[in-house]
Amino acid sequence: MPKLFGSSGVRGLVNVDLTPVLAAQIGMAIATFSKANKVFVARDTRSSGGMLTNALVSGLLSGGTNVKDMGILPTPVLAFLTQRMHAGAGVMITASHNPPQYNGIKVFQSDSMAYDEQSQNVIEEIIEDKRFSLVGWRRIGDTQPADQSQLYVKTIHDAVKLREKLHLIVDTGCGATCSLAPKILASLGCKVTALNSQPDGFFSARSPEPNEESLTFLARTVVELGADLGVAYDGDGDRVAFIDEKGKFADFDRTLAAYAAYVTKMKNGGIVVTNVEASMCVERMVEPHGGRVLRTRVGDIHLSEAIKKQKAIFGGEPCGAWIHPQFHLCPDGILSSALLLKALDEEDKKFAELISETPKYETLRKNITCKNEAKHKVVEKIGENFRQVFPENTELSRVDGVRLSLEDGWILIRASGTEPVIRLTVEGESLRTAKKIMEKGIMLVEQSAGKVK
Ligand code: MG
Numbered sequence: 001m002p003k004l005f006g007s008s009g010v011r012g013l014v015n016v017d018l019t020p021v022l023a024a025q026i027g028m029a030i031a032t033f034s035k036a037n038k039v040f041v042a043r044d045t046r047s048s049g050g051m052l053t054n055a056l057v058s059g060l061l062s063g064g065t066n067v068k069d070m071g072i073l074p075t076p077v078l079a080f081l082t083q084r085m086h087a088g089a090g091v092m093i094t095a096s097h098n099p100p101q102y103n104g105i106k107v108f109q110s111d112s113m114a115y116d117e118q119s120q121n122v123i124e125e126i127i128e129d130k131r132f133s134l135v136g137w138r139r140i141g142d143t144q145p146a147d148q149s150q151l152y153v154k155t156i157h158d159a160v161k162l163r164e165k166l167h168l169i170v171d172t173g174c175g176a177t178c179s180l181a182p183k184i185l186a187s188l189g190c191k192v193t194a195l196n197s198q199p200d201g202f203f204s205a206r207s208p209e210p211n212e213e214s215l216t217f218l219a220r221t222v223v224e225l226g227a228d229l230g231v232a233y234d235g236d237g238d239r240v241a242f243i244d245e246k247g248k249f250a251d252f253d254r255t256l257a258a259y260a261a262y263v264t265k266m267k268n269g270g271i272v273v274t275n276v277e278a279s280m281c282v283e284r285m286v287e288p289h290g291g292r293v294l295r296t297r298v299g300d301i302h303l304s305e306a307i308k309k310q311k312a313i314f315g316g317e318p319c320g321a322w323i324h325p326q327f328h329l330c331p332d333g334i335l336s337s338a339l340l341l342k343a344l345d346e347e348d349k350k351f352a353e354l355i356s357e358t359p360k361y362e363t364l365r366k367n368i369t370c371k372n373e374a375k376h377k378v379v380e381k382i383g384e385n386f387r388q389v390f391p392e393n394t395e396l397s398r399v400d401g402v403r404l405s406l407e408d409g410w411i412l413i414r415a416s417g418t419e420p421v422i423r424l425t426v427e428g429e430s431l432r433t434a435k436k437i438m439e440k441g442i443m444l445v446e447q448s449a450g451k452v453k
Pocket of ligand 1: 096097234235236237238239
């Protein structure tokens, strides 16, 4: 049986990989595993959301679980409500930023953290062995619609007080944030012009993945209306992207670093968590304020786990997924945008000004062909032999592949999960440095590959 759960729950083509039958089985398995009396269910705006919700809910009910159907909500709001209202689990039907023909199922435990690998494996085993504990007819669960989003709105409203009233253009991309985001940001006193704020499961207005290409209309609108900031979310609202007041798409790494620096400054130090691919500008911005950066594998669940374990003050990945542990442990786009406004207000800075304090470095990427049987061994060898090529002050991390931190940059060498290639990512203070590190990196891969053969 193929592995159902990936790095972000179950994800697949609707009615091909992810069918109502599978959704019902997942529902039965969650009821069996969690033994929860109460489970919250929500979905993004995808056209298949209603179909999959009904199937999933029927599975949960058959296991004796009572369900509150929260309708269309951002993923982080579901996670937040699961924690605050003491549900046994929260289940989100979403494929995040994937195209509209996809959907997925992501499960949260009662502390707002997504199910880890271990829990996901148990769910898979229950489905594989058909070990569902279904209840007698008298104990079948009950389902009711529920709207508790007011609790989330109030939490942000209480946490963020702004002196200056900015003009924001908010592009929800017809996704799960379409009603809540404009409402919340307006409630903070901002003048909000909402774009693509009608739910549309076909994402006809723009791709559900917010990036420079998909946000050109937002960028133009910011300039034409003379707004202070453009804000955009992905399909399920756990990521945020920004357009500055000049209409320029804000670099994800630098925005993350600038905000992380602000948080570290306010807290007088602390641990900031990011992934192995994020720019070293995060360290450069956080360390002067007494902060320490901890790097994890790519994937928000790894960040959430590290944040919880290390009691970190903040964490984020350079795709706009930021986690604010003082609220909950799921990346949260709306909350991140509100907290960024708070940072601008407190620092008395324009957005572009805040970002401009973060240094800009050069990134290079390269794939080297390597047989599937050999690629992991080669990466292993690199970890043993790197000093021959990088003799200087080098720090090694094996969190994901091999990552070498150098004085003026870093290199990440990983075996691809799916293809017969080894991927090299390099960052340097200048393009010249980055190229030099890359040359050495290629040499190191080739030397190590020679030793494996
Ligand atoms: Mg998402």
